[in-house]
Amino acid sequence: MRSLIYLFCLVLSFSCSNNDNKPENNVPQELIGKWKIVEIYSSDGSNESWSPYDSGEPYDIWLKSDWSYVSLDSNLDCNNGSFSINNDQITFLPCASEYPLTIETMTLEILVLRDNFTPEVYKTKYSKVTNE
Numbered sequence: 001m002r003s004l005i006y007l008f009c010l011v012l013s014f015s016c017s018n019n020d021n022k023p024e025n026n027v028p029q030e031l032i033g034k035w036k037i038v039e040i041y042s043s044d045g046s047n048e049s050w051s052p053y054d055s056g057e058p059y060d061i062w063l064k065s066d067w068s069y070v071s072l073d074s075n076l077d078c079n080n081g082s083f084s085i086n087n088d089q090i091t092f093l094p095c096a097s098e099y100p101l102t103i104e105t106m107t108l109e110i111l112v113l114r115d116n117f118t119p120e121v122y123k124t125k126y127s128k129v130t131n132e
Helices: 002-015
Strands: 033-043 048-052 061-063 068-071 080-086 089-093 101-106 110-115 122-130
Touching: none
Parallel strands: none
Antiparallel strands: 033 048, 033 061, 033 122, 061 068, 068 080, 080 089, 089 101, 101 110, 110 122
8 A cells, every 4th residue: 555655656746847837928939039110101191101210229129028128219208118919919018008009010020010099100110130
């Protein structure tokens, strides 16, 4: 009987995982990294076009695998926080909690975000700088 208990304990010790029930990180790998704005698409109601853009910064936004971001935007209230994704909508907190952006294109090298809350069409095209 004692050997049966030892055998049972041995089996249990091999079946345990070292998972510690940590939540899975589901940030799309395409998003993780530093991104630089390269073009802005805008419309004044009659004319629509892409225009080159350079902020002069090494990157404009850094999306991290822990759902946090760092922005080099001049708006000091929005330089860092967290982001979330729901379907094709990305929301940056605390800055734009009620105004998510639509992800139009997301590849390993290009990200296009569309602002749905302005009367005119407004999109931002980012190019990936690093994968960190």
